[in-house]
Amino acid sequence: MTRVKHPLFGGAIQAFIPHGAIDASSIRLVPNNQEVFIHAESDQSIIIEILERVNQVSDENAIKYHFDALVEANDAQNIQDHIVDKIEAIPISSLIVQRLSSAWYLSGRQQVSKYHEQAKNLVHIHVCLLRLGGDLATDILISFNDPILISEQSSSNNEQNPNASQWTLNDFEQFFRSFDIVDYGLFVPESNNETSQSSNIDMS
Numbered sequence: 001m002t003r004v005k006h007p008l009f010g011g012a013i014q015a016f017i018p019h020g021a022i023d024a025s026s027i028r029l030v031p032n033n034q035e036v037f038i039h040a041e042s043d044q045s046i047i048i049e050i051l052e053r054v055n056q057v058s059d060e061n062a063i064k065y066h067f068d069a070l071v072e073a074n075d076a077q078n079i080q081d082h083i084v085d086k087i088e089a090i091p092i093s094s095l096i097v098q099r100l101s102s103a104w105y106l107s108g109r110q111q112v113s114k115y116h117e118q119a120k121n122l123v124h125i126h127v128c129l130l131r132l133g134g135d136l137a138t139d140i141l142i143s144f145n146d147p148i149l150i151s152e153q154s155s156s157n158n159e160q161n162p163n164a165s166q167w168t169l170n171d172f173e174q175f176f177r178s179f180d181i182v183d184y185g186l187f188v189p190e191s192n193n194e195t196s197q198s199s200n201i202d203m204s
Helices: 059-073 169-178
Strands: 006-008 013-015 021-023 034-039 045-052 082-089 100-112 121-132 138-149
Touching: 013 169, 059 082, 059 100, 059 121, 059 138, 121 169, 138 169
Parallel strands: none
Antiparallel strands: 006 013, 021 034, 034 045, 045 138, 082 100, 100 121, 121 138
């Protein structure tokens, strides 16, 4: 059977979604600048965010900047709660997306508490950063959250299926390498977005 790419952001973007993915917007509210997919039988998830381009740091440091933002959002600011294992450039020629200025991959780990519980789970976080250049001035952040160790006290401990076929790093790579923008009208050019501080997604 021929695989069909899944439409994202109203069809402006498309990509191959891993097997067993559930669109989180079908069960909870998801911000307009995000697409969130959760594994049907585990705590794994893939999140796509369209963000205003971070210009105050270099391309290489931009992905660390976004990882640190995830650290803060996950309440993992303590030095023992997060670590970056690897940062490397992704050759633009290996990707489908056009109008990129650079692309980056980061592998790291964070101690994350679900629903602000006291119990924390060790999560391997893989991040792909696609930086759109020119007047688009957009950072597209794609993150794969892959729990390594679930605390017995975490609510996630009762939600895991030990026999489930979980997503792999290869699934994540297939996702971001198949990522294709078919309508650049989704993005607000920088000249028209000088006052926006949150994201470059067109909400109209």
